[in-house]
Amino acid sequence: MKAIRLIALAACMAATLDASAQEQEIRLFSHRGGRMEHDENTLSAFQASYDAGYRGFETDIRMTRDGALVITHDSSLERTTNGTGTVEEKTEAEIRQLATKQGNKMMFLDELLEFLKGKEGLYVEFEMKTKPEVLYPEERLHAYCDKLYDAVMAVKPADATFVFTSGDYRGLRYLQAKHPGVDLLLITSKPCNDETIxxxxxxxxxxxxATMDGTSRKAVKKAHKEGLIVSLWPGQSVEDFMLGAYLGCDYMCTDVPIEVKGWLAEKAPWIKVKY
Structure with a gap:
């Protein structure tokens, strides 16, 4: 059944491209290092995606009680590590004592930046995880944003695109005011439509x-006419990628980077994708 759906999506997209060539190359990037294939947000995950040819990545950053920036999605430590409580209530030293449930050490921002340093052709989304808001009141939020921005931009290669992303308007507005021209992305749980445009x-x-659910090709085209760049999520399967490609997105994340890249090489090499 899955194969049939994929073939149908490929045929649908092929028919669309027969009528008019693919309008833009899709930038596919590895979400948390490929969280459904590897231990999410760990060095081994990012290395595996890099070795597979990916130069696009997404990651998440939270801040410990004493101001260290940690690469992790959840505030709670319980889903991915052997710890309890939250990242925000722990010290850096306490976080360094923990391991993921697959046995890897938790990674800190400086370690990720060291991994990225000197690499060519990078596209990296740094998601600012500053919710719930009670854990990041204004003064702490500003300290977080300053630390993250300064550390990331200090090592940004000349040809790289480093984007600060969030669904928390506070951090986006703070960076925008302090660093005019900073590359930002607004994350929304809504589709690309008139409201989000x-x-x-x-x-x-x-x-x-934006979410693929509820997004139409027409809405994506309107966003493009308004000068916007559209990235779609989630990306949990080859089918998700094919739907995003059909909708005409510019960027898309994937939790299964190696599977998608292999499938495209074998089944749909005509789709223009940059990894």
Whole structure:
């Protein structure tokens, strides 16, 4: 059944491209290092995606009680590690004592940046995890944003695209005010539609990270006409990628980077993808 659905999606996209060539190359990037294939947000995960040819990545950053920046998605430590409680209530030393459930050490921002340093052709989304808001009141939020921005931009290669992303408007507005021209992406749990297009325009943010559910080709085309760059999520399967490609997105994350790259090489090499 899955194979049939994939063939149908490929045929649908092929028919579309027969009528008009693919309008843009899709940038596919490894979400948390490929969280459904590897131990998410660990050095081994990012290395595996890099070795497979990916130069696009997404990661998440939280801050410990004493101000260290940790690469992890959840505030709670319980889903991915052998710890309890939250990242925000722990010290750096306490976090360094923990391991993921697959036996890897938790990674800190400086370690990820060391991995990225000197690599060519990078596209990296640094998601600012600053919710719930009670854990990041204004003063702490500003300290977080300053530390993250300064550390990331200090090692940014000349040809790299480093994007700061969030669904928390506070951090986006703070960086925007302090660093005019900073590359930002607004994450929304809504589709690309008139509402989210207008929101991005009102905030002066050119990148949108929207859900595929409810997004139409027409809406993506409208976003493009308004000068916006559209990234779609989730990316949990080859089918998700094919749907995103059909919808005409510019960027898309994937939790299964190696599977998608292999499938495209074998089954749909005509789709223009940059990894």
């Amino acid at each position: 207008d929101l991005c325009k009102a905030m002066g943010i050119k990148r949108m990270g």
